Amino acid sequence: MTTQSVWMHIGAGSFHRAHQAWYLHKLRQQGDDSWHIALGNIRQDAATLLSQLEAQQGEYVLETVTPAGERHYEAITSLRHILPWDSELSALVAQGAQAHTRVISFTVTEAGYYLTPEYELDCTQADIQADLHGDTRTIYGALARILQQRMTSGGAPVTLLNCDNLRHNGERFRRGFLTFLAAKGDSALAAWVTANTTAPDTMVDRITPRPTPEVAQRVKAATGRDDRVPVMAESFIQWVVEDNFIAGRPALENVGVQLVDSVLPWEEAKIRILNATHAAIAWAGTLTGHQYIDDSLRQPAIRQLAEEYITQDVIPSLSPSPLDLADYRDVVLARFSNPYIKDTNQRVAADGLSKIPAMVTPTLRAGYQRGVEPVATARLPALFFLFLQRWASGSLPYSYQDGMLQAAALRQQFARPDALSAFLRDRALFAELADDPAFHALMTRTVNALQRELAQVAQTPATA
Structure with missing residues (x-):
């Protein structure tokens, strides 16, 4: 049996579960189960959510609604591995180091990249300083830990995929990450990242409000499921991705993703x-x-x-x-x-x-x-x-x-x-x-x- 490819996502918020997870789920519905998602978080604030998802074997209901008020309910099945949080990010590091983890994506919001007006990494920010001294708070520190272990474990190439509303998000994240590694004095990892990763630009779009208790009530009434972590979003969805994956990718074009040369x-x-x-x-x-x-x-x-x-x-x-x-x-x-x-x-x-x-x-x-x-x-x-x-x-x-x-x-x-x-x-x-x-x-x-x-x-x- 061939080992499945893993898409590891960092950032256990509602948007990922209404967007990227939905696309991977649609592929599985088509019979293509060659990829699944491992989901984790950098900070402790999602620990309860991750525990609840684990208790539901990673499944949850997505409610979507049209401007005319038509609601649709779908059980999302693409999250097959929930990565529990701890202060050392042990599960993220272990999963991210494995060769069959071929994409590492992340949603941390625009502010989570700590960029100056010139889109350079602002190393004076307190969270970046904490990362540089080993107290992981940001995507840069987390990926440095993960990729250090990956490099040590054999160094299979991996795509780093930004899924936030940041202009030129892949390019600017990559430059910020290499700046972070330089500030950290880790030239070996910087050289490995340069040679063994890509960071495609992406555009993601789906309005996804924070879930309210009423969402779970509607899910129960419509499906009979007692879902503790449902998600609600608009029916509209869009994903445009630069087709620049270094270690393979799911057949996203089969589920409506636009793979382009320039986003x-x-x-x-x-x-x-x-x-x-x-x-x-x-x-x-x-x-x-x-x-x-x-x-x-x-x-x-x-x-x-x-x-x-x-x-x-x-x-x-x-x-x-x-x-x-x-x-x-x-x-x-x-x-x-x-x-x-x-x-x-x-x-x-x-x-x-x-x-x-x-x-x-x-x-x-x-x-x-x-x-x-x-x-x-x-x-x-x-x-x-x-x-x-x-x-x-x-x-x-x-x-x-x-x-x-x-x-x-x-x-x-x-x-x-x-x-x-x-x-x-x-x-x-x-x-x-x-x-x-x-x-x-x-x-x-x-x-x-x-x-x-x-x-x-x-x-x-x-x-x-």
């Missing part, structure tokens, strides 16, 4: 049109007293803001494109309007300090490069500034999560009268625009205008 056109459209707009709706919705993305987008002013940003600034900056960008805009906004997803503004608003430079600043810069003042795009960082202002004053309706947040320093900044100027001078957010007087003037006008609009909203009586 760039899909990646840019998704990051600027979908991801940036999603975050803007969450910040605006939070500031106007809404809890969910769909409710927020039904507010005429927020929908207008989203449409103008995409139409006036993003589409011109990405044209020409092999994609129909206007159609993509309309599909994205329809997905965000789905009243059955109930994706929270809290989830989507997170990690804004990484989202602004990665998802918004490129469009600001493109506008100035075209000789056009990016008025519509300026509203996005202006919303984020006002959102952070609410956070600093303790008046957000929820806890804000941001991997780049240095809370004490940011609260001090927002306590000063020049908080906006300090925000705009932050090169980590705005690159060279941080020194541009025209950009500062545009942003000051935009923030003031939004403050007036928000004040009017606050004074308008709520309607049923």
